[in-house]
Amino acid sequence: MVIKESYNYAFIDGQNLNLAIRGMGWKLDFKRFRVYLKEKYDVERAYYFIGYLDTNSVLYKSLQEAGYVLIFKPVLINKDNKVKGNCDAELVLHSMIEYSNYKKAVIVTGDGDFYCLVNYLKEQEKLKTVLVPNRHKYSSLLRKAGEGRYIAFMNELRPKLIYKKKRTP
Numbered sequence: 705m706v707i708k709e710s711y712n713y714a715f716i717d718g719q720n721l722n723l724a725i726r727g728m729g730w731k732l733d734f735k736r737f738r739v740y741l742k743e744k745y746d747v748e749r750a751y752y753f754i755g756y757l758d759t760n761s762v763l764y765k766s767l768q769e770a771g772y773v774l775i776f777k778p779v780l781i782n783k784d785n786k787v788k789g790n791c792d793a794e795l796v797l798h799s800m801i802e803y804s805n806y807k808k809a810v811i812v813t814g815d816g817d818f819y820c821l822v823n824y825l826k827e828q829e830k831l832k833t834v835l836v837p838n839r840h841k842y843s844s845l846l847r848k849a850g851e852g853r854y855i856a857f858m859n860e861l862r863p864k865l866i867y868k869k870k871r872t873p
Contacts, residue, residue, distance in 0.1 A: 712832050713806035714747045715799045716772070717813035718754035719791065724814055724837030728859070733867040735770040740865060745810045745832055751798055755779035755789020792817045799825075808832035816843025823849045 725732045741747035752767055756776035764774055775798055779789030792815065799809055799821060809825050811818060812835045825831035831854055836842045839857040846855070858865070 712808045714750040714810040716752045720813045731867040738771040753791035753795045814842030816845035819845035
């Protein structure tokens with residue numbers, strides 16, 4: 705397969721992205737975010753890793769319509785009725801399954817569990833950037849792995865990517 709010069713993929717830690725953005729007091733417009741990934745990082749395919757709940761079918765449909773490829777993980781509900789659906793292993797595995805299909809990877813997370821992936825992609829010259837949702841709350845391991853030109857932050861993107869409710873006439 706011939707890889708075109710700008711054929712980049714994004715691998716998005718959905719839980720980390722969502723919690724970090726909401727923790728800063730705003731809601732992400734996923735459709736605008738997908739356009740941003742395309743325009744800023746030449747992302748042709750954006751994989752969004754998310755736990756699966758039957759009750760979230762509207763969310764899943766809207767993410768797919770916005771251009772994301774969803775990778776689901778079954779979730780568990782613990783004894784406190786909290787949902788647990790950590791998708792870290794799926795993101796790492798999928799980035800390796802797709803490795804030969806992309807030129808560079810954009811990893812969207814602030815989670816240090818991805819240190820080994822980020823470091824490996826950087827060593828192989830396959831890392832475009834680590835896009836961290838919150839500059840003030842992310843792993844020091846990612847700071848180390850993404851030193852220099854490999855880290856970007858979403859804090860300043862709020863005006864561009866904040867979700868605005870559509871007004872009904």
